[in-house]
Each structure stands twice: as C-alpha cells, then as structure tokens.
Amino acid sequence: MITDESVREVIDSARIEDVVGDFVNLRRRGNNYSGLCPFHNEKTPSFNVNPARNIYKCFGCGVGGDPVKFLMELEQLSFPDAIRWIAAKYNLQLEEREVSPEVREELQERDSLIITNDFARSYFGDQLHRTEEGKSIGLSYFKQRGFLRETMDTFGLGYAPAARDGLLRAATAAGHKEEQLEKLGLIRNGRDFFYDRVMFTIHNLAGKPIAFAGRVLRKDVKAPKYVNSPESEIYHKSDVLYGMHQARQAVRKLDNVYMVEGYTDVISLHQNGVKNVVATSGTSLTTGQAKLVKRFTENVTLLYDGDKAGIKAALRGVDVLLTADLNVRVVVLPEGQDPDSYMQAVGSTKFEEYLEEQRKDFLFFKADLLLEEAGEDVSRRTAAIRDIGATLALVEDPLKRAAYLQQFSGRLGIQEQLLVNLVNKAIADRRAQSRKDQEREARRRQRSDRQAPHPPTSPTPSEEDDWDNLREPGWVNETDEPAEPVAMTAPVDEPATASDAEMDLGHGYQEKFLLYLLVQHGHKSYDDATSTSVATYLTANVADLLGDFDRPRYREIVHLVMAHLREHGRPPDASWYGSHPDADVRKLAVEAVTSPYTYSPNWQLKYGLRLSQKAPEENHRLAAEIFLRIFRMEKIERKCKENAAEISRLEVAGDLAKLRTHLRVQMKLDEMRMALAKELGTVVLSR
Numbered sequence: 305m306i307t308d309e310s311v312r313e314v315i316d317s318a319r320i321e322d323v324v325g326d327f328v329n330l331r332r333r334g335n336n337y338s339g340l341c342p343f344h345n346e347k348t349p350s351f352n353v354n355p356a357r358n359i360y361k362c363f364g365c366g367v368g369g370d371p372v373k374f375l376m377e378l379e380q381l382s383f384p385d386a387i388r389w390i391a392a393k394y395n396l397q398l399e400e401r402e403v404s405p406e407v408r409e410e411l412q413e414r415d416s417l418i419i420t421n422d423f424a425r426s427y428f429g430d431q432l433h434r435t436e437e438g439k440s441i442g443l444s445y446f447k448q449r450g451f452l453r454e455t456m457d458t459f460g461l462g463y464a465p466a467a468r469d470g471l472l473r474a475a476t477a478a479g480h481k482e483e484q485l486e487k488l489g490l491i492r493n494g495r496d497f498f499y500d501r502v503m504f505t506i507h508n509l510a511g512k513p514i515a516f517a518g519r520v521l522r523k524d525v526k527a528p529k530y531v532n533s534p535e536s537e538i539y540h541k542s543d544v545l546y547g548m549h550q551a552r553q554a555v556r557k558l559d560n561v562y563m564v565e566g567y568t569d570v571i572s573l574h575q576n577g578v579k580n581v582v583a584t585s586g587t588s589l590t591t592g593q594a595k596l597v598k599r600f601t602e603n604v605t606l607l608y609d610g611d612k613a614g615i616k617a618a619l620r621g622v623d624v625l626l627t628a629d630l631n632v633r634v635v636v637l638p639e640g641q642d643p644d645s646y647m648q649a650v651g652s653t654k655f656e657e658y659l660e661e662q663r664k665d666f667l668f669f670k671a672d673l674l675l676e677e678a679g680e681d682v683s684r685r686t687a688a689i690r691d692i693g694a695t696l697a698l699v700e701d702p703l704k705r706a707a708y709l710q711q712f713s714g715r716l717g718i719q720e721q722l723l724v725n726l727v728n729k730a731i732a733d734r735r736a737q738s739r740k741d742q743e744r745e746a747r748r749r750q751r752s753d754r755q756a757p758h759p760p761t762s763p764t765p766s767e768e769d770d771w772d773n774l775r776e777p778g779w780v781n782e783t784d785e786p787a788e789p790v791a792m793t794a795p796v797d798e799p800a801t802a803s804d805a806e807m808d809l810g811h812g813y814q815e816k817f818l819l820y821l822l823v824q825h826g827h828k829s830y831d832d833a834t835s836t837s838v839a840t841y842l843t844a845n846v847a848d849l850l851g852d853f854d855r856p857r858y859r860e861i862v863h864l865v866m867a868h869l870r871e872h873g874r875p876p877d878a879s880w881y882g883s884h885p886d887a888d889v890r891k892l893a894v895e896a897v898t899s900p901y902t903y904s905p906n907w908q909l910k911y912g913l914r915l916s917q918k919a920p921e922e923n924h925r926l927a928a929e930i931f932l933r934i935f936r937m938e939k940i941e942r943k944c945k946e947n948a949a950e951i952s953r954l955e956v957a958g959d960l961a962k963l964r965t966h967l968r969v970q971m972k973l974d975e976m977r978m979a980l981a982k983e984l985g986t987v988v989l990s991r
Contacts, residue, residue, distance in 0.1 A: 428462025460505025839875035
C-alpha cells in the first residue's frame with residue numbers, strides 16, 4: 305500500500321493546470337485558465353482551472369475538485385491509481401508499506417497477468433506490421449476496412465501467425481511463465497490458442513490489455529469466425545464492453561453511448577469521428593455492462609442492422625438496460641447495411657445526421673414492431689400487449705413510467721387503467737420470480753454448506769428490494785396455508801362479522817387488516833433505537849386519515865389504542881383486546897384475526913399482493929410498513945377522485961376562488977401519490 309507520506313507528497317506536488325492540461329485545451333484568463341468541459345458537451349467554455357487554489361470547477365455541469373479527483377472522475381481510476389499516475393508524471397518515487405503475503409501475492413499475480421497480456425499484444429502487433437505473413441494477410445484485411453495505422457495502434461490490432469508455437473516461444477524466451485500463458489488462455493495444451501487470425505485487444509477502463517479476440521479470415525476453414533480469451537482473474541466478460549476505454553471521455557462529454565455488435569463497427573465509427581461507441585461483441589447484455597455504462601451516461605442508443613428477425617431476437621437483451629434505469633433509444637440502419645458499411649457508403653457527416661434523425665425511443669420502437677407483426681390477429685395482438693406491459697414494468701422511475709402509460713394506452717387502443725393493472729401485475733410477477741430465485745439459491749447454498757466442512761453462510765439478500773424478503777404475513781403465494789391466529793386470553797362472543805357486500809363498500813377490508821396488525825403485532829417493537837412499537841408507528845401514520853375511515857367502529861378502536869398509548873406509554877397486547885369491556889371491540893378484534901377470507905381482494909390486482917392471516921412473526925415491521933404505504937395510497941387515491949370531481953364542478957360554476965384552493969390541494973395530493981408510488985414500485989394514473 306502507498307504510504308500516507310507518499311500520498312501527501314504527490315498531492316502537494318500536483319498542479320491542477322498541469323494535470324488538466326493533459327486532457328483539456330486550456331487558455332489563460334487572468335490568473336486562471338478556461339476550456340471546454342470534458343465532463344459534458346458544450347460549445348462555450350465554462351470549465352475553469354484555478355492554480356492558486358489548485359482546483360477545477362465547471363459552471364455548466366457543476367463538477368469540481370482537485371487533481372486527484374479530476375483523474376478519478378475523468379479516467380475512472382481508483383485513488384491509488386490516480387496517485388500513481390501523478391507520481392509518474394512528476395517522476396516521484398512512491399513508498400509503499402508492507403501488506404500481508406496473501407494480498408501482495410494476489411496483487412503481484414494480477415500485475416504479472418496484465419504484463420504477460422501486454423507482451424502478447426505487442427507480439428501480435430509486431431506480427432501484423434513486421435512480418436510478410438502478417439502484412440499480406442492481416443494488414444491487407446485491416447487496410448481494406450480503411451483502418452489507419454494510428455487507429456490500429458489505438459485499438460491494439462494485430463495478427464496471430466499460422467504457426468502454433470510462435471507466441472509460446474517468444475513469451476517464454478522473454479521470461480513469461482507457461483502457467484500464466486495458460487491462465488490467460490494464450491496457450492492450450494502447450495500450443496498457441498490464437499493462430500492464423502487477425503487479433504483485437506480488449507482493454508479495461510485504464511487501457512490495460514485484459515483479453516483478446518481473434519477473427520479467422522480463410523473461408524474454407526471449419527472453425528468459429530471469432531474466438532475469445534476465456535475468463536480469468538483480470539477478465540470478466542460480463543463486466544466489459546469493447547471500446548469503452550477509447551470511448552469513455554466522448555460518452556461522458558456527449559452524454560450518450562452508441563451500442564453496436566462488432567469490433568470493426570466500433571473501430572470504423574471511432575476513426576470517422578463517432579467516438580462514443582462500444583460493442584457488445586455479439587453477446588446478450590448483462591447487469592455488469594449496464595452498470596458500466598451508467599458510470600458515464602444514462603443514455604444508450606442501439607444501432608441495429610435492418611434485419612427484422614435479427615432485431616426481434618436482440619430485443620430480449622435490452623431488458624437489462626431498462627432495469628438499470630437507462631434511457632434506451634434505437635436506430636435501424638437501411639436494409640443490408642451494418643454500421644461499418646453504412647459509414648463507408650455515406651461518409652461520417654451523413655451517417656451522424658442519419659443517427660440523429662432516425663433515433664427512436666426503444667419502448668415505442670418495440671411496440672410498433674410487435675403490433676405490426678401481430679396485425680389483426682387478436683391472440684397475437686394480446687400477446688404483444690402483454691409483452692409490452694412486461695417491458696413497461698421494467699421502467700423504474702414512476703414518473704417516467706406514468707408518462708409512458710398515458711401515451712401507450714392510446715397507441716395500443718386500451719383503457720389506461722387496464723394497462724396500469726397489466727403493468728403492476730408484471731411487476732409483481734417479476735418480484736415473485738426474484739423471490740423464488742432467491743429461495744432456490746438459498747436451498748442450493750444450504751445443500752452446499754451441509755457438504756462443506758466450514759460453517760454455513762447466510763444467503764445473499766436479493767438485489768430487488770425489501771418486498772422479496774416478505775413472506776410471513778400478508779403477501780404470500782396462493783398455495784400458502786393461513787397460520788393459526790394468536791389466541792385471546794378471555795372468552796368472547798360470536799364475531800360480529802360483516803357481510804361481503806358491506807366490506808366491499810369503501811375500504812372496509814383495509815381498515816380491518818389495520819386492526820389485525822394492531823391486535824397481533826401492535827405490542828411488538830418497530831424500532832428498538834427509539835423504543836417505538838408497531839402500534840405507535842401505525843396509529844401515528846393513520847391519524848390524519850381517521851376522518852376518512854369507512855367503518856366508524858374501526859376508527860373508534862384506533863382512537864382507543866391511541867388513548868392507551870398516551871395513558872400508559874406502551875401499546876396494548878392481544879389480551880387487552882380480548883378482555884376489553886366493550887363487547888363490540890372484542891368481537892371485531894377476534895374477527896380481524898380469525899376471518900378465513902382474504903382481507904383485500906382488490907390489492908392482488910393493483911399491487912400484485914394478497915393478504916392472508918399467516919402471522920408476520922419476524923417480518924412484522926416490514927408488513928406494517930408495506931401495509932401502511934398501500935393503505936395511505938388507497939385513501940389518497942380516493943381523495944384525489946373526490947377533489948377532481950369538485951374541481952370539475954367549480955369550473956362549471958365559475959367559482960375561481962375555491963377552484964384555486966382545490967387545484968393547490970390536487971397538486972399536493974399528486975405529490976403524495978407519486979412519492980408513495982415510487983416506494984411501492986407501482987404505477988399511478990395522473991389526474
């Protein structure tokens with residue numbers, strides 16, 4: 305590890321104008337410097353460098369900091385790597401303290417693997433430019449593609465000769481171990497893995513060579529067109545996008561990345577001025593790649609060849625981008641063209657104009673494609689709408705999703721509420737699948753732990769959200785059996801059950817489940833740090849809604865609980881309800897914990913959840929939180945409808961004074977609805 309003294313020396317030595325000047329064309333303005341910001345796209349300089357304070361600041365996008373932060377942000381370097389970069393620039397000797405032998409060995413191993421890969425990159429480059437075989441086969445191919453020498457060097461292009469031992473002999477002669485060559489996939493069974501192919505170097509963000517791809521040129525060879533390095537300690541394919549090292553600054557500056565399929569597409573576009581381009585290398589997109597993109601931009605534009613069958617097959621891979629909350633657009637090239645060929649055909653100016661003019665929102669693009677394919681066939685059209693609903697469910701931002709729903713309902717020719725329900729069901733299905741996957745993984749780990757000699761480890765929590773962990777009361781699978789209710793300590797009369805018709809009026813079911821939570825779990829702790837009980841949490845958060853309760857007796861019981869909390873400083877337990885002097889309180893409490901039916905038939909459709917009597921046990925806090933969010937949403941939704949009706953009446957009556965008041969109320973209600981929708985991960989209709 306670098307010592308604190310060395311870090312301080314580097315920071316003290318680094319001059320902001322020197323470091324920034326390596327990346328930005330700076331012009332002096334008085335005592336400071338200015339230039340075009342490298343972090344966002346601008347035409348008028350707003351990026352300022354202050355040598356006196358040794359900081360930079362962009363008054364356009366707001367970024368700022370010292371030399372180390374500049375390197376970390378722009379070059380995506382870690383803090384130690386940024387310190388090493390500055391030390392190398394100023395020829396400073398870094399002092400590093402001892403680390404454990406295990407850590408040192410791991411670091412040395414990674415470094416040695418990258419050094420070995422760098423030797424291979426250099427070897428392939430020499431073969432391309434300095435041997436007759438490389439020039440006649442590899443170099444002629446790249447020149448036919450129109451690649452310049454500078455471009456070839458930038459991307460680390462090379463050639464692997466037909467001989468099966470060239471790299472092995474050269475590398476071992478230079479002191480590289482066969483074991484390392486084997487780990488990197490450069491040799492296999494004592495022979496070169498890459499041979500008779502043009503070579504593409506795959507870099508990490510710091511520009512280090514971590515893997516290779518080789519393309520065969522001979523058409524009569526029965527071999528895969530491309531072969532790639534296997535995964536290793538320094539190369540994880542699912543976390544890498546080809547060309548991101550070369551594209552990262554342009555992606556950040558232009559706030560958009562173009563995604564193509566092939567290596568040569570990236571290289572051709574980069575050479576012709578479209579530098580914010582990366583390739584998926586013909587594989588499905590992964591979560592790691594989506595996270596990598598989001599480090600630089602939230603905007604992705606996919607470039608597709610004009611083949612509808614190929615486009616439809618590629619659609620499934622885009623879900624991961626939507627789940628990462630990226631804005632996805634699509635450009636379809638003319639039929640028979642790929643990015644490289646179309647660039648060569650029309651030139652860079654026309655190509656970029658085409659990209660700007662033809663860019664289309666991915667969700668609308670997918671909808672149009674599926675509906676066009678379905679035609680007038682009702683069953684196929686229904687399947688297409690369900691597919692579109694499932695895609696809409698991947699949009700995480702509730703405001704963005706609501707805006708899509710407004711436009712899609714007309715586009716699909718269905719009612720907006722129907723589409724909302726369809727999307728919410730898709731959200732619930734996705735969460736249910738996530739829960740099943742989590743449980744399956746937990747069982748697999750348990751089996752593995754039973755066989756392993758070490759103690760079992762806890763299963764990794766789901767990355768979805770806290771909903772996935774809630775299994776114990778309330779939100780369960782259709783096959784779950786209700787658990788036995790907590791017994792009352794005193795005998796009670798027959799439950800004063802309400803009819804289904806009565807409960808269906810308003811929010812009777814929801815109010816009843818609130819009573820269930822108070823009876824069964826109100827006495828339990830909600831937050832140990834603040835000594836808050838579940839009853840305190842629930843009553844405090846429904847106090848402003850009591851006037852809107854549909855069943856007065858439930859409201860009265862909540863008032864009784866609140867009075868008990870004020871008087872005793874603690875919540876009542878289950879026995880308090882069972883021995884209460886008011887017979888109606890006893891009856892309603894028993895009814896709440898023993899009714900055999902679901903408490904809210906509506907919530908499965910709207911939120912993908914079903915309430916049962918199964919006790920929350922360890923999940924009582926989460927159950928209370930989720931219930932409260934939905935309960936408040938239901939009440940606020942109704943308030944919105946009532947207020948909207950009053951607004952319509954006042955508009956007709958021309959009562960402007962009252963109308964303004966109700967419009968302000970509506971804005972506040974909408975803010976509350978949107979905030980709750982974001983917490984719930986569901987969709988709400990705008991009013």
